[in-house]
Amino acid sequence: MFRQSAAHLRRLASPILKRGGTRVRSTGPEQTFKHRFGYKPFWNSGRVLLFSAATGTTTYFYGANDEGTRFHIPWRRPPGPQYASKREMERAVIELRELLGEDAISTDDEDLHRHGYSEWSSINIEQLPVAVAYPKSTEEVSELAKVCYKYKIPMIPFSGGSSLEANFSAPYGGMSIDFTFMDQIVALHADDMDVVVQPSVPWMSLNDQIKDSGLFFPVDPGPSARIGGMVGTSCSGTNAVRYGTMKDWVINLTVVLADGTVIKTRRRPRKSAAGYNLTNLFIGSEGTLGIVTEITLKLAVVPQETSVAVVTFPSIRDAAAAASKVLRTGVPVAAMEIMDEVQMSVINRAGSTTKQWKEVPTMFFKFSGTKAGVQENIQLVQAISRAHKSGDFEFAINPEEQKTLWSARKESLWSMMALRREGDEVWSTDVAVPISRLPDIIEISKKEMDDLGLFASILGHIGDGNFHESIMYNSKDPKERAAVEKCVHDMVDRALEMEGTCTGEHGIGLGKKASLQKELGLDTINVMRSIKGALDPYWLMNPGKIMDAVPSRLDG
Template sequence: MRSLTPRGFPTSPRALHCRPSGITRRPIFPLPQTARWNSSKTEHGGNGNDNGSRNTAGAESSATSAGFGTLGRTLLASAVAAGVGYTYAATSRPSQSETPKQPQYGSTKDFEKAIAELRATLGDDAVSTDNDDLQQHGFSEWSSVNADRLPVAIAYPTSTEDVSKIAKICHTYKMPMVPYSGGSSLEANFSAPHGGLTIDFALMNKILELHEADMDIVVQPSIQWMDLNEKLKDTGLFFPVDPGPSAMIGGMIGTNCSGTNAVRYGTMKDWVINLTVVLADGSVIKTRRRPRKTSAGYNLTGMFVGSEGTLGIVTEATLKLTPIPEQTRVGVVTFPTLRDAASTAEQVVRRGIHVQCMEIMDEVQMDVINRAGGTGRTWKTVPTLFFKFSGTKAGVADSIDLTTQISKKNSASSFEFARDEREAHDLWSARKQSLWSMLALREKGSEVWSTDVSVPISRLPDIIEISKKELDNLGIFASILGHIGDGNFHACILYDRTDPEEKARVDKAVYDMVDRALEMEGSCTVIYAS
């Protein structure tokens, strides 16, 4: 039998994005002092007296000296016990400098036994140890990070019952499990840093139930969101979360992803009603039922959305649907500077104008799209905003008019609005081709690093302008793009991974960008959820 011993894996996988030793975190903006409520300043009166500022200690002291009483002895005993407990906890807990214990997984022989039992349970065709299969499920050429280890086997379940059986076997042999659906993650969400078993849901891609009157649907994890909408189009309903075309529902739930529609429709967490989840020991739970609202118990659905498969494995999902808008119009507006474009986006949001999507791309990204040639037209190489407006015809017309007025105040240089569905598709193709266009420019030894940060809307023009300037000053080939309507953007960086100096410059730019976002009260990741 071929040895299943996995390749060597470093103590700190590079998937963890550890900051290089030469780069230190430095404050980029002064942080404002925030006033906080101090409970110690709240005074309490005694005996039900409404004079809250009066000190009643004297009377209480007299009572204490006269006779301690049962209540006093009880309180004293409780205080002593609490003090002893605190002292014990403080002196007995591990030092913060100690390295936390790593999970203890099974041995190679344990993994071999698990694979044999999986084959006996599911059938030989349901479990693969083919080298090409392992490589496909453990490495991605478009991910900015990859673990240095591959899974040792791939399982292909067809039902929740199959997944439960898989989990029970893996639990017995201490074999780690990694769920896999579309494999489109840019942050190695599907990698197997500890080896183990990858569970590929390729055979679980069905619609199980459709409730048109309730506007919800029950699906398996490997249905693509675009296929789902294609099957729904005759119902007048659609599922609005729209990440990359190859993304599937299971991975979208695991990463709480979003897409260009987020400015109007929100993220994945806003559209999941109920989940069927297999836990680590093989037990099966449902997080809730099908009502849109409930206050019964914990919000288990919210816990599993965004947990990246670490809390359990999603095998079914009940999703909300929404009516297809009466009209959708696409528009493209160009600007002389990136700040002008970002300021326009901020003001459109602030005015409450109904936009479905609002995307930004700088002059570098527009040039990259032209060079890749994937859209069938030549674009102006200037900062550009892409809009989608949807709703009633009158509402869309009003939104376009207001957006045009704001854009003109910010020195917009050109406007183009689609007149029909074909033109809308052509205009929007530039946004959908952005990542693939950058990947098409790679040469041997080069990689693309796509970053992902967000800040409060009011800080968008600042962080975009500063980040753009730093990338240019460091001589890094990078573009700025992203879902600017809800406060986040990406820097798409093309660099030579064989050049240590260039890699160091890229590291500095990325970590500065993350620090900058955090200091602006933002987030270091929004969509990719690394």
Template sequence: MLVAVRKIQKALGEDRVSIEQDDIESHGYSEWSTSNSTGRPVAIVTPRSTEEVSAIVKICTEHRTPMIPFGAGSSVEGNFSSPFSGICIDLSGMNRILAFHEEDMNITVQAGVRWTDMNEKIKSANLFMPMDPSPTAYVGGMIATNCSGTNAMKYGTMKDWVVNLTVVLPNGTVIKTKRRPRKSSAGYNLNALFTGSEGTLGIITEATLKLAILPDETSIGVATFPTVKDATAAASKLIRAGVPLAALEFMDEVQMSVINQNGGAGGRKWTEKPTLFLKFTGTKDSMNEAIRQTQKLIPGYTSDRLIFASTASERESLWAARKEALWALLAVRPENTEIWSTDVAVPLSRLAEIVDLSKKESGNLGLFSTVLGHVGDGNFHQAVMYNPKDPEQYQAVKACVSRMMRRALEMEGTISGEHGIGIGKKDYLKEELGDSTIQLMRALKRSVDP
């Protein structure tokens, strides 16, 4: 590995390779990740182009050195850990917008472009890319984990917005998956192969993405409920009734309390009850009709239980609590504890049941626990704070999470709605997909990375 490091220094320049301990630690460990390994990379390399990534990969392959693509480091399942050491390829320096085709409604960017920056630069054209994971996330990592976020209910997930990809394969070969039309039936769907592959099949260096029209109007609603089951049942009712929601989010009473402990969000203190956050977008008339439908469908609707924003500042105020949820959790985390945060997704008809059961079970641990998530598409997250040095606590939380995973599978759901597999969920992937599917995945891996 050290020989490979020296060759990369020679090829790219010493200033592009870091062996500083702080850099190595920040690229090998994350305080918000559920799964961390004890391994660390031997060096951090920062390429600026696809050609430089290819050169790095060829050197690593020659010396049988593991390669770990790294974006913003915001994933939570140990997706960027280095269990076998190796060289971390930090793509943050590849942050250029390469082409913006306004009339075609697509954009070509390098993997290290932050989605929030990209949307800010193109909003004057009345366009945006609707995925909204962590605000720090880069396009390459978003594609590699098939991210989604709060807007997935209306806009789908990252796989629905990829036009083509430039990928460096494990031997250094550079390929492009498609050309630039929005649709194509030429050959295998290689976009789908690499989207969600988490860096196991190649390193995504560039992407052409579809863009959407910015909505004319947006409104946010907030509704509180006596129990988690009531809130999630109301969410399912709204979806089944066909209310045209852009997003439907849920936070339990514990999470709302955490927000208040941090001084509130959006300039307000929040009712500490299970809460639904509703986003409406479209024309003013269509949005108002959706709001009227919602008011009829929320059981026992009263004006103090269902609040709607009428101005931009009110929208930001109401949505702030949902967007600040993770940071609020980190802020109240006691010293020497870690957060075990993970997600599952189930068919909508089983959502209320699994959220209620999971909350009760995690509550029985005697530890801090909370549930929240994207209930609009059947995806929810559970977070438990525990002392990793206490074997009893660790095993109890692990068993609780394991039961949640298996419960999701029993309900014909999935062990990962949007977090990916990383090293945190590898043990459950076989249970979800079965031996034959896993063998096919292994065959694909061997074919590109013998």
């Protein structure tokens, strides 16, 4: 397995490109530098090995019982598309450098590693992309796609690099397309309450830049997430209980199809009944249908008043039951999050916040609205919490206290990653169930995690039935790894038995293809295959994700 330094995690949020001993940091929409990459010979012994998957002659690592994976299911690479030969790939790289400039295509080993392996991911494979492209416009992405289509080269979109299910891995080699230099806010239409952005705009940076308009973009996943990846996985975040998920906030998309054709899915009005809903077809498709190069987002009005409350409970079930009651009572909370006692201990040990927290199951509430409404809602939640054996109830009286109280929830995954010992991995995955079943699944899943005897915690967006398990384990220990795998698979299967979903917001990627079929059935998966085949007949767009080109023996 490859290993990376802790500093590399931070580079996922702000990529560093290395060429010829010089490092240049992407600074967001204000960047003015011209990046240059030195030309290197394309083929060396290491790159020939990397290319083996792209030629279709070696085993696809996903599902193999080896050091490079965490999921171990009976799987073999099915017959399917044939991709570019070594000579064709070399010609394509030369052609793209002539079209887009030498600095547009990288074959640097560090870049290949950064674009094929992630410390965040619940599954990793040893195959890396063969090259990385850095386009600067939709037109350049179209030119890239035309060349890749001509030579039959897989294309894998890459934005923030923080996905958890190997969504940007390169199981068939090919070209990783990094949008680092497409990070502009194209247009803000304040009167229409929408904004047009490129895919590498971070959601936090977006909100910072438009704050003077009195508007904000309410979807709030992990701090390092960028809009393109958020579209690809149909993500959500802590505000979903009030504002919904990514699919509720995208008006239209500019998409480059596999053959380089550029389409816009619809016009800019918020309401349209014109034809198929192509916008939502691409949201959540993980780049398997096309490459999103521009996004028009709806914006919301910044609330008059906001506040945050933190409440402790004696057990995770008491907390979940209180959350269910808050929802059934109709209290309009903006966010409702849960973390167990292990996660609260993680926050304290990592020192990632300025506050020392009680190490017990804890609920985090966010309120927004009018001043009178926020105060009334805080009182209602406090009363419901008391009826469910709550302990401390602390709420913020100013913005600085809000930031302090909410910081524990936002720093949760960073904190766990920071506590890893050498050889440790963190397996983080999620499910979602109907809200009425949430206390049951959390209680059972929590017990099974505790029985592992490992550093494992539960946290999640309890307001919409979505929660996450994060387990730290030694990936070199086959027995320990097998126990963790069983625990995670049992949680996913249990969610499906409760009419839930195998993924609330992380997507399918490589890690959950078998679970997706359990959830939807083969006929539904075959409809998805038909749609992909129509738009991408050679299966060039992020192949291996969500489903395979040809049904495998797991498909029954």
